[in-house]
Amino acid sequence: MPDAPPLRKIIHVDMDAFFASVEQRDHPELRGKPVAVGGSSRRGVVAAASYEARVFGVRSAMPSVTAARRCPDLIFVKSRFDVYREVSGQIRAIFQRFTDAIEPLSLDEAYLDVTQDKQDIGSAVKIAKAIRAAIREETGLTASAGVSYNKFIAKLASDQNKPDGLCVILPEQGPEFVASLPVKRFHGVGPKTNEKMARLGIQTGADLREKDVAWLTAHFGSWGEGLFRMARGIDHRPVRSSRIRKSLGGERTYGEDKWSEGDLREALDGIVEIVWDRIAERQVRGRTVTLKVKFADFRQITRARSIEHAVASREEFSAIGHGLLTDILPVENGVRLLGLTLGSLERDEQEAKAATPVQQTFAFD
CATH class of the missing domain: 3.40.1170.60 (MutS, DNA mismatch repair protein, domain I)
Known part of the structure; x- marks a missing residue:
């Protein structure tokens, strides 16, 4: 075997x-x-x-x-x-003391793989406690943490005892923990999917676990296999330190509708500055620029342009964005929202990839 x-x-x-x-x-x-x-x-x-x-x-x-x-x-x-990003950076620095395998999901949450015990603390639970204590001491804020054997269950666990809580789900506890939860807690199960599941008699993880792959695939398409694994607490996804978003962008809603070309271009310039700062900070580049426009009547349109090479500068990003704006001028209705996104992202510089050894004697608790 x-x-x-x-x-x-x-x-x-x-x-x-x-x-x-x-x-x-x-x-x-x-x-x-x-x-x-x-x-x-x-x-x-x-x-x-x-x-x-x-x-x-x-x-x-x-x-x-x-x-x-x-x-x-x-x-x-x-x-x-700016303040939230600064504090998020402080928290990320705390994570880095305990592991190099960090997958940020947003400014305020991340997955950490502590299989390799960087500080020889000896327990994943002790590491989680140390991280939460450091965050409280150094930032004055509280964090909740979930500790388990995969990402799916760890995320469910972190929400279990909020706020300022810690929840540990051992491997032998995982399937029953998942079975006890309402399916609306599961990642990817939004309001519409939750309603559909309710109509099909699925309220909890236990209900979901009763369905086989064929039944789930018939009702949920290709996601059926994922739901089958989810219901059994199975998740083999690695923590990806090099995780990269598919796009980076920003948008702004205005208190007063914008009509004139001058006002719209000035507004777009402000968005370009914000978005490009994020792009530079994350050291990425992309090939597709998308303009999003929402009008006063809530009608929404997007315009996109893809180029063969990666957008190399703020000036080029701005020029493409303004070109897309030109395509929709003049506007027949006031504009209440503008957004600009850079997509088809890739890393600007290749990062060295170091193999992470597995330390199998390291305990959960």
């Missing part, structure tokens, strides 16, 4: 209400109060909500008017993404 794959030790770290917590840290008068990061205007959107606000049903991506209706005492705070 073939050897079983070596046991891995994966930690998923997720900061607690990250943007809102940074604001409460930096502004003591906001502590203990319902806070929403984002604009308070009728066109604003909540970027993050404190736990005090979540009690009232305020959630990220919710229109600000809806959030204010649900929580009349809600305090809106303007976002400070």
Whole structure:
């Protein structure tokens, strides 16, 4: 028989209400109060909500008017993404003390593979505790962590005891842990899929586990095999330190509709600056530039251009973006949102890839 794959030790770290917590840290008068990061205007959107606000049903991506209706005492705070990125960098530096295998998912969460015990701490749980303690001491913020033998279960575990919690799921506990959860907690199961599963009699992981591959494929297409593995707590995906996004972009919604060419080009210049800074920071390049435009009547269009070589400079990125804007001018309706994205990304510089040895004597707890 073939050897079983070596046991891995994966930690998923997720900061607690990250943007809102940074604001409460930096502004003591906001502590203990319902806070929403984002604009308070009728066109604003909540970027993050404190736990005090979540009690009232305020959630990220919710229109600000809806959030204010649900929580009349809600305090809106303007976002400070430069600060959030700086704090995220501090947290990333803490991760690097414990492992080189880090897969960031966003500014506030990441997977860590600690199978190789970089500091000889001796336990994945002890590493998770040390990371959370360092984050609290050095940033004044709290993080929740899930520890398990694969990415899927580690991520589920990190959400189990939020906020400021730690959850450990051992290999022998994984299948039953997954079976006990509602399927809406599973990655990829959004509201529509959850509704479809409910119609099919699937509410929990246990319900999902009763279905065979053929049945799941018949109802969910190629994702059926993935759901079959998911229901059994199986996930062989590695933690990818060199994980690269398919695209990088930015967009902005305006308080007043923009009509004139001058206003639109000025607005696009601002987006170019923000997006190119992100591109340079991540040392990537791409070949496809996409312009997104949403009009006052909520009609949305996109225009894209792909080139043979990678976009090499801010100036070239800007020129292509403005060329796409020219194609839609003059506008017949006011523009309420502009966005610009660079896609078909690849690394600007090849990073050396070092093999990571497996340390099989390293315990979970």
